[in-house]
Amino acid sequence: MSEELKPTAVNQDQPKQTWFSSWFDTPYYHILYKDRNYREAQVFMDNLTHYLNLPEKANVLDLACGKGRHSIYLNQLGFNVLGADLSENSIEEASKNTNDSLHFKVHDMRQPFEEKYDAIFNLFTSFGYFENEEDNLTTLKAIKESLSEYGFAVIDFMNVTQVLNTLVPEETKTVDGIDFQLKRYLKDGHIYKDIIFSDKGQDFHYTEKVKALTLQDFETMMEEAGIYLLDIFGDYKLKKFYKNESERLIMIFK
Numbered sequence: 001m002s003e004e005l006k007p008t009a010v011n012q013d014q015p016k017q018t019w020f021s022s023w024f025d026t027p028y029y030h031i032l033y034k035d036r037n038y039r040e041a042q043v044f045m046d047n048l049t050h051y052l053n054l055p056e057k058a059n060v061l062d063l064a065c066g067k068g069r070h071s072i073y074l075n076q077l078g079f080n081v082l083g084a085d086l087s088e089n090s091i092e093e094a095s096k097n098t099n100d101s102l103h104f105k106v107h108d109m110r111q112p113f114e115e116k117y118d119a120i121f122n123l124f125t126s127f128g129y130f131e132n133e134e135d136n137l138t139t140l141k142a143i144k145e146s147l148s149e150y151g152f153a154v155i156d157f158m159n160v161t162q163v164l165n166t167l168v169p170e171e172t173k174t175v176d177g178i179d180f181q182l183k184r185y186l187k188d189g190h191i192y193k194d195i196i197f198s199d200k201g202q203d204f205h206y207t208e209k210v211k212a213l214t215l216q217d218f219e220t221m222m223e224e225a226g227i228y229l230l231d232i233f234g235d236y237k238l239k240k241f242y243k244n245e246s247e248r249l250i251m252i253f254k
Helices: 027-032 038-052 069-076 088-097 134-145 160-165 215-225
Strands: 009-011 059-063 080-085 102-106 117-122 147-158 170-175 178-187 190-199 202-211 229-233 248-253
Touching: 027 170, 027 178, 027 190, 038 069, 038 117, 038 147, 059 069, 069 080, 069 088, 069 102, 080 088, 088 102, 134 147, 134 215, 147 160, 160 190, 215 229, 215 248
Parallel strands: 059 080, 059 117, 080 102, 117 147
Antiparallel strands: 009 202, 147 248, 170 178, 178 190, 190 202, 229 248
């Protein structure tokens, strides 16, 4: 499954943690995913902001921004950017990069913002991890409500059909001397990834989980939310979406 996946995760060998102190706030999350292609992500944002023809100094919301790497790049492109994430740890780290046109705040994406934005980006499969599935619809409504009159929103999600067609059930990935045993599977309409490893004499077991939402699922929710789906792309170069082949499901709406 997509290596940039960022859903709810828990360490199953320890007491249940809060959402924002779980897997992707541990140093091991960043070790495992250290080889991500951030240049490709920057090209994606170049293409996206050009396609949307955003005005100079447009107000942009990076929703589920993590530690803010992409918020920082969007700011470097000349936009006024707010990066928002539920993780207090991530926002604390991201806030070290704050300037007059770049800010960060802890925020639950199910809640709309008072300020309205010219563009809202929800990037790299940062959607579909709520325990209550109604919260996915609630989030879409909150995004719509947070857009300015002429604003656009973008959700960049994995293409579930392609992910399942190419799913590697088990593999071991060694990074920085740590052997991460990865197990991937579909269960109850969710794609799971079990992450098992040992370090410094301690055993760890985390699980990532994301709802296997298809384009049809999004279209159904968007219709209910009163959202107009403007365009669909299948990769970061904004090429046409093909259900069985495209790497991504990129939806532009308002």
